[in-house]
Amino acid sequence: MRYEGKVYRPWPEAESILIQVTLGCTINTCTFCNMFRDKRFKVRDLEGIFADIEQARRVYPEVRSLFLIDGNVMAIRTELLLKILNKITETFPEIQNISMYAGFNDLRRKSDADLLALKQAGLDMVYTGLESGDPVVLERIKKGMTAEHALEGMAKAKKAGIRVLASFIFGLGGKLRSKEHIEATTALLNQMQPEEIAPMALAIQPGTEMEQEVQQGTFLLPTPLQVLEEEQYLLENLEEFDCYYWGDHGNNIAPMRGMLPRGRSAFLDRIEHEIATNPVTKQEVIKTFAW
Numbered sequence: 373m374r375y376e377g378k379v380y381r382p383w384p385e386a387e388s389i390l391i392q393v394t395l396g397c398t399i400n401t402c403t404f405c406n407m408f409r410d411k412r413f414k415v416r417d418l419e420g421i422f423a424d425i426e427q428a429r430r431v432y433p434e435v436r437s438l439f440l441i442d443g444n445v446m447a448i449r450t451e452l453l454l455k456i457l458n459k460i461t462e463t464f465p466e467i468q469n470i471s472m473y474a475g476f477n478d479l480r481r482k483s484d485a486d487l488l489a490l491k492q493a494g495l496d497m498v499y500t501g502l503e504s505g506d507p508v509v510l511e512r513i514k515k516g517m518t519a520e521h522a523l524e525g526m527a528k529a530k531k532a533g534i535r536v537l538a539s540f541i542f543g544l545g546g547k548l549r550s551k552e553h554i555e556a557t558t559a560l561l562n563q564m565q566p567e568e569i570a571p572m573a574l575a576i577q578p579g580t581e582m583e584q585e586v587q588q589g590t591f592l593l594p595t596p597l598q599v600l601e602e603e604q605y606l607l608e609n610l611e612e613f614d615c616y617y618w619g620d621h622g623n624n625i626a627p628m629r630g631m632l633p634r635g636r637s638a639f640l641d642r643i644e645h646e647i648a649t650n651p652v653t654k655q656e657v658i659k660t661f662a663w
Contacts, residue, residue: 395415404582
């Protein structure tokens with residue numbers, strides 16, 4: 373297969389075959405992200421996409437899971453997406469999971485009929501960046517999305533039967549807005565009730581607008597203790613809905629994963645242990661690694 377530019381996939385998709393459908397991201401303004409700054413958004417030619425699918429068939433005797441990249445694959449025309457999904461299911465009759473990146477705005481802009489058709493054609497799951505439920509934080513990071521947009525997109529995905537993994541960032545409110553950020557994010561998740569969630573600790577990416585804000589002192593980094601306390605608040609206040617917790621991102625202070633609410637007690641014990649014993653909680657600024 374041929375890939376153009378840097379390639380990203382969610383860590384739960386480590387075993388999946390990657391097929392590049394789009395280049396870049398339709399937003400590309402988020403202050404904390406530099407994933408696709410080396411590309412302008414475009415859709416690859418269908419001929420090239422089909423060639424990569426056929427090449428994957430020649431290389432791999434069995435393909436159970438496949439992930440479509442780059443960012444915001446859901447943004448492209450439904451007619452084209454259906455052709456790609458049909459090609460995948462015809463080429464890999466053994467396929468069990470097809471997923472892609474999609475923004476909540478992409479989901480809400482599709483009709484109910486479009487999303488249902490995509491589900492019936494084989495789309496199982498989408499990975500969406502929620503980032504925060506706090507309107508102040510969402511505006512600051514230039515996400516181009518509101519909490520209301522996220523709710524609308526989530527409702528449409530649920531109606532179509534498409535699973536959603538919502539990712540968000542501990543510490544995104546910085547030192548001064550930690551409380552508002554996590555309270556609003558938790559409240560929004562309780563309204564949305566996604567099938568899976570993936571929290572990760574804030575990591576300042578080189579060359580981003582947020583890195584400049586840190587250097588200029590207009591964004592104060594949270595402390596590790598604040599990040600742990602955000603996770604503690606989340607786990608204490610998520611309502612009783614079934615949800616898989618992907619809390620094992622490499623930047624998280626206490627990596628752990630499993631089903632909620634079943635694992636709530638064990639997860640909280642781990643967080644409380646880290647708060648009580650981990651020397652990192654004495655540091656003034658969180659230190660994490662670029663993606």
